[in-house]
Amino acid sequence: MKKTLLVLGVILMTQTIKAQQDFEGTITDWNAGTGDIITGMMQPKVIGSVDDSGNFKIPLHPNFLDDVKKEIEEENKKDNDGWTASLMTVDKLFSCFGDSLMVENGNQPISKLSQMGAFMLVNMSEKKRLGYFLAVNSAEFAESLMNIGSYTYTPGYYVDWYFVDEQGSVKGNCTQEAYALNQEEVYEKNTIYNLEFKEGWNVVKYEIKKVFKDKDGKTYPQEIEYTTLPEIPKNITYSFMRDD
Numbered sequence: 001m002k003k004t005l006l007v008l009g010v011i012l013m014t015q016t017i018k019a020q021q022d023f024e025g026t027i028t029d030w031n032a033g034t035g036d037i038i039t040g041m042m043q044p045k046v047i048g049s050v051d052d053s054g055n056f057k058i059p060l061h062p063n064f065l066d067d068v069k070k071e072i073e074e075e076n077k078k079d080n081d082g083w084t085a086s087l088m089t090v091d092k093l094f095s096c097f098g099d100s101l102m103v104e105n106g107n108q109p110i111s112k113l114s115q116m117g118a119f120m121l122v123n124m125s126e127k128k129r130l131g132y133f134l135a136v137n138s139a140e141f142a143e144s145l146m147n148i149g150s151y152t153y154t155p156g157y158y159v160d161w162y163f164v165d166e167q168g169s170v171k172g173n174c175t176q177e178a179y180a181l182n183q184e185e186v187y188e189k190n191t192i193y194n195l196e197f198k199e200g201w202n203v204v205k206y207e208i209k210k211v212f213k214d215k216d217g218k219t220y221p222q223e224i225e226y227t228t229l230p231e232i233p234k235n236i237t238y239s240f241m242r243d244d
Helices: 002-019 064-076 139-146
Strands: 021-028 035-039 045-050 055-060 102-104 109-112 119-123 128-136 156-164 168-179 186-197 200-213 219-229 237-242
Touching: 064 109, 064 156, 128 139, 139 156, 139 237, 186 200
Parallel strands: 021 237, 186 219
Antiparallel strands: 021 055, 035 045, 035 119, 045 055, 102 168, 109 156, 119 128, 128 156, 128 237, 156 200, 168 186, 200 219
């Protein structure tokens, strides 16, 4: 009996080890020494590290969503002037106003690893911000995406990690009218959802496939697609953007 329990324990431990993944790679043009990769709501939380050669590693914990839920619960116990936090659900995160999408198991919570596609970099011991990096197809796309307010969007994509407890999916197209900044030009914006979530961690690609250019030369995402991928693309670039 003891031998059976021992064997079972070894099997379970092996399965747990196999379930643990790491998100790792090398940040291009890195010259900021060693650093920490952080996330968090009100307080920074270290989720990974980068060495002085730009090699980073973020463990993909199988209990990630439970940890986020606990963090939200603790935050909501504080006096935040009536402000409370909550987890997004699949159907709220990937929605379409005035149109319908085919959603399966959409009322379950979902959380992602980055903050708006960017992974924040700091030096915790020196209390110093270093910048952030994105997993993109090109550095040019990263710059156009993060240069908020300039409206210089270009075609390209970034990838991120999303976590769900159960399988789910979001399929369909969402077409809406959108206005340029000049409030004179109108264009049709189309978002394509091709998401098949499996239990646990999922790689999601956000791609701007086409942009609209107004008479002032500003560009806007016109055709966007969300797609789940089996793995991080081989030709991905980890583009570093330093804090000024």
